[in-house]
Amino acid sequence: MAEQSALKDLLFRMADDELIIAHRNSEWTGLGPILEEDIAFSSIAQDKLGQSYALYRILETLGEAPADTIAFTRDESAFRCCQLVEYPIGGYDFSLMRHFLFDTAEVLRYEMLERSSVEMLARLATKVRGEIKYHVFHAHTWIVQLGSSGSEESHARMQSALNEVYPLAFSIFEPSAFEEELIAEGIFAGENALRDRWVEALAPVLEKAGLKVPEVSDITAHYGGRRGYHTEYLQPLLNEMTEVFRIDPSAEW
Amino acid sequence: MTIQSLDPRIQRAEIPQDEESPMNPLPPLDQHETYEVFHMDKRGEQPVRVGSLHAPNPEIALLFAKEQYGRRSRTVSLWVVRTADIYMIGVEDADIFATTPEKDYREAKGYRVGGKITAFKRRNTVDNG
Numbered sequence: 001m002a003e004q005s006a007l008k009d010l011l012f013r014m015a016d017d018e019l020i021i022a023h024r025n026s027e028w029t030g031l032g033p034i035l036e037e038d039i040a041f042s043s044i045a046q047d048k049l050g051q052s053y054a055l056y057r058i059l060e061t062l063g064e065a066p067a068d069t070i071a072f073t074r075d076e077s078a079f080r081c082c083q084l085v086e087y088p089i090g091g092y093d094f095s096l097m098r099h100f101l102f103d104t105a106e107v108l109r110y111e112m113l114e115r116s117s118v119e120m121l122a123r124l125a126t127k128v129r130g131e132i133k134y135h136v137f138h139a140h141t142w143i144v145q146l147g148s149s150g151s152e153e154s155h156a157r158m159q160s161a162l163n164e165v166y167p168l169a170f171s172i173f174e175p176s177a178f179e180e181e182l183i184a185e186g187i188f189a190g191e192n193a194l195r196d197r198w199v200e201a202l203a204p205v206l207e208k209a210g211l212k213v214p215e216v217s218d219i220t221a222h223y224g225g226r227r228g229y230h231t232e233y234l235q236p237l238l239n240e241m242t243e244v245f246r247i248d249p250s251a252e253w
Numbered sequence: 254m255t256i257q258s259l260d261p262r263i264q265r266a267e268i269p270q271d272e273e274s275p276m277n278p279l280p281p282l283d284q285h286e287t288y289e290v291f292h293m294d295k296r297g298e299q300p301v302r303v304g305s306l307h308a309p310n311p312e313i314a315l316l317f318a319k320e321q322y323g324r325r326s327r328t329v330s331l332w333v334v335r336t337a338d339i340y341m342i343g344v345e346d347a348d349i350f351a352t353t354p355e356k357d358y359r360e361a362k363g364y365r366v367g368g369k370i371t372a373f374k375r376r377n378t379v380d381n382g
Contacts (some may be wrong), residue, residue: 027262036306036317043320134319141312149310240261 006178015055016081022048097161100139117186147209291332
């Protein structure tokens, strides 16, 4: 099949994004700002992990190694996640803002994929629709609360988190070498189309939150992840994530 | 010295190992207000009150309710309402209802109209037939 490598590349990009953001968000488990939010954020992280698993399973049916092997044994340079998801969790403001910007792109990506010519992908997109709708609901609620209904401090912190995370978020839309093929084959309408929809979707929420979209002089500044060039933060994350697997690959829990 | 832990996240946080607890206990009552949560497991069913939770406002209460009361059992709808917004006759006034069980004249069974209804039905059937 001519479109296999294009499709696989898209699946790896999506699955690796989900796996790494899941791991990052799960770092809040037990340390969240309040118990109930700790539970909510951890639960969302679990959902992301589940989505990465579903995507790796599709890759398996296309002839790739089993999910655990893909997730736990690849070198850093084989990962296709964007740089946004690699950054350490920072404060809760940083993590919430990343959650908001990433998940807004994610919900739109899956929305586009519901019309994909690849049936497995379209079916998965339809299946996770409700789950992601909740993730976005969670993100929107917090962004608007802390942006406009909280205190002066919470507003200032959300604005500075937005200033920090927004330029990084463009790394999500780093185009792959297969863009034209994906679009022509009807697999996915492409990163540029997604980015335009994302910018449009953010506006009303940020307005409601009273937050100003920062200027971004170079949207390619944090590109590289989709080609295997990562930040200094990914390798330590992989070391931690794969620690048990490396000690005992047959461990069950 | 910082707290040493097997959890790499705690190691990274570099929490000072003072004799005093790094976190002071919250003063009493310094927490969010409570919300009551109502859960509906099927379309068309009545929402049933399943518990309460702490939240700073109704929007956040809904988020928390989703995780705490909608994560395991089948759910189609969740309601939250501030506990303070519920006006109630409390159990301390239960004596208001003490004699209710005796008032069976308020129940349909107190009326003896079965014969009349049967006669009415029979008459209608004959008329229509």
